[in-house]
Amino acid sequence: MSVLITSGTYIGEEMQAEFGRIPPAFLPVGSSYLVQHQLRRLGEQDEVWLSLPADFAMDAALARLLEAEGVRIIRIDPTKSLGMSVFQSILEIGADGPLQIVHGDTLVTPPETPPDDCLSIAGVVEQYSWGLVTLDGERVRAVASEHRGDRLTEESLMLSGYFRFSDTAALLKCLSRSDFGFVSAIDRYCRDHAVAGIAAIEALDFGHLKTYYSSRYRLAAARHFNTLSIDGYTVHKKSRDAAKLDAEANWLRSVPAALQPYTARLIETRGAPQAGEYRTVYANFPTVAELYLARSSRFVWQKILAGCREYLDAAARFEGPGETPLAWLVIDKLRERLGQYPGFLPAADERLTINGAPVGTLEDIVARLAETIAAAPARAPAIMHGDFCFSNMLFDVRSDRIVLIDPRGAVRGEQTIFGDIRYDIAKLGHSIVGRYDQIVAEHLVAECDATGRDFTLEVPGGDALREWLEERFFAASAGGAAFDEPAVRAAMVSLFLSMIPLHADNPKRQRTLFANALRLHARFFGE
Template identity: 35%
Template sequence: MSGFTSISLILSGAFSNSEIIAEFGLLPPAFLPLGVGRLYDIQVQALRDSIQDAEPLYLTVPESFEVPAHDRRCLANKGVSLLSVPDGLSLGESLVYAINVVNAYAGGVRLLYGDTQIGTIPSGFDVVAGHIEGDDYSWAAINHKNDEIVSLETIEAANEMDLDRPVACGYFAFSSGAEIVRMVSQARGDFIKGLNLYNRHLPLTLSWVDEWYDFGHLQTYFRSRRVVTTARVFNNLQITHNTVCKRSADTFKMSAEAEWFENVPPSVQPYTARLLEKHVDGPSASYTTEYQYAPNLAEIYVFGQIGRATWKKILASSIEFLEICTKTVGEAPREKYSRELMGKKSFGRLEQFARESGFDIERELTYKNRPTPSLLSIAYELERLIPISHEEPCTLIHGDFCFSNILYNSRNDRISVIDPRGYVFSGEREIYGDFRYDLAKYSHSVDGLYDFILAGRYDLTQRNAYDFELNFDVSPQRQWLQDSFADVTIAGASASGTDIRAIMISLFISMLPLHADRPDRQKAFIANALRLFTQMKG
């Protein structure tokens, strides 16, 4: 503490409640998924924006929580020190423990709840952030007079008498670490009682905040998550309490996606988002689906800690969806779609990537000190490994059946798909194709770890532009899922079959030009294609 007058604490020393654990597994609230990161990413940024860069910032976690190696590195890079606190402590006890461990008695202490984010961190000390609207959960109501806090009072649920009182929304700043420790200890670890005692010695001021995002309960988590939902640049998402409106200048594509929802048979509809309306408004088109309060599989796979029992249900529901799709047969032979999906696209996009990036796609590469063919040679070999059937009929496909487009509802143990590709063949919109593509897209997430790359959760090493080594954190649960998925067979196609793996690897090659704005991600895709190709070759 030498040289510093204050510290900042994100208190996340207890696990989330049972509702959230059912969705994501045993996680402290600051580690809940948010976009392609965790809640602590925006919490740390908000605190850094409001304090001096040199001020120490600590994040508490339960002692029994094993922080993933990638998160340890990420937090260290952000200048955040982890503090493990004994399991079972109350909020007040956890605060006292943390201040004692870091010896933060002499200066101020800023405190942010681990399940909370507010738009702008209030300045100054001896302030309590307040917001006028609460929910039907237990809050600390603030009794005040002209923004001078009289007292704080725990209420079990919002009622008409409490609607006019602001609630403490998870940020506090104390000018004296020693005094808050003394008062909370005197209150036997009760944080709110300790605050009231502190207020008698060092008066607290109410600081009003407009933006308050609560991630402490399942309903408030999904509601708060909406504000940070990400979309690619060619999409514009408008999300309300009940709906998701997707809009794009690509009117043909938007119409194709909407028509996919309209045209899938009744047997498939329980596994899809519910289409509410569609519009073509001059230069743009849009469609609206019902907003679902459920996580997508990418969030669960990359950031969650759910057990095998839940993954078995997810995998079973995914298989059910794919099997139903294969029973919805079109009139044209599968061959018509196979070549379009798996041949022409890869080579055209690979050439585009070479033109735009200057990467030599004909130069031999190295992966983990092992020579490999060039990207172009790999693409040709992958194409030869994908048999094209002249007799099999086409079937219904989603077209982008990857984890980020698959939601899981733990209440009914069923997946729900969003953002279908709405494939266009020969200028016509289609719901049919080669079902192996959907199976390969699923493998793209399970085995290809696509979502880990999007989240930046990988380590890439290069000695030169054509030499790669890629590593991911080890996870027993991930290995178990990959082994279980390898045993899956859909309509005679094995998830671990050479053709499915070849299609899956080709996806990483074909998407290279789509990420021209992220050269770091393009390098990871190349390295991942090499990783998977060398695994397949043995």
């Protein structure tokens, strides 16, 4: 059966202030777009169609992602109504068979054996304009638009985003006879067909700012099992690696008051920390990784970068004892991880190329990185988060403040809040310059030839915002450290090489991380 995902207009202005001017299917949810979650929930279908605004510029990575999933695109005038959008889409799809429709701002799990004609319904929980449903038993008797919130009650039922029609030609006629009003066309269709209203279909609404965050919360709470749970207002993190979580909790507990506005709030009984687990207050903010996948404006990104520099400046004011652990963080840890590489990656003494350019052997690369770190200016240790990347930053758009989660909290196996600020800068660079979040989302995927030594990883040009972010990164400094200094660049390359064993569940991503390290090394240290 064919499926139409309706995403032919743009999200509302309130949401655009955070995520930019994007269609709802491309709202970021975790490390993926909403449409990727939708495709996983829909499972195997005969055809999947996605309507998009006619003037929406889809970059090469997005186009490749949809093509790989077999999604067919229908371009729609974004000023047209939902009903007209659906009408035009059906004309392109064809009206000679049954059709499922999923709203582009909704994540649904269709029933395994649904009735031939059905739609999903849910109780009203927010005061927005909804399509209200009247039932006679399980059959839908009437559907009407409701624009006045004072008419909504606890018993009100609404359309929740999933529709299945056995007679697509009849739906086409209903749209035409209803002046292309979607809700009135559904009402007309239900008069002539036995349409079941199914409340058991799980539907998460991402279409309004408030429902976006509540749905995002519900999705996160459902997806995490053993290591992370979200319950009420708290995040509960636990792991078999008790030492790791104890170090994280100790960092959150121990940072000075001046840095606490930038960190997640630890919840515990004073003097009674729990071993191998901890709780923090749940903050209903997007991660910076989500904003990076979206098209947030430069105004938002200026505030994010300013918040990052502000935090780094504040952290650098607190000096720690002893010498900087930069060599251990960048080189020693990397050499340890090299022994855990998967067998499909080349041996350390094999000569490699990236995008046709020779980069020497892995041994050569590690030696160059070690030489660069050894030549780095000495610095006193300072407070270090240790994993200062986009996925570990939340951004409060209303207060223009970053909130940090999941710190490292340990160096050489010992709990500490101190490290080297240049390592945190490199972690920020691995998100901005290294495009880590695009790799995780599989927007960037490397290829390798039959020899296993020649890699290709092209970062598409023409992405003005991300290119601007890179320029701003390399022009910045914080805590007395320039973001473009050689030690930061070396640490960025090392990060991608050392994280490869941590992604053993995804060999394709491991290959891309390796190729990306070669790409960065060629860019930073190539002749």
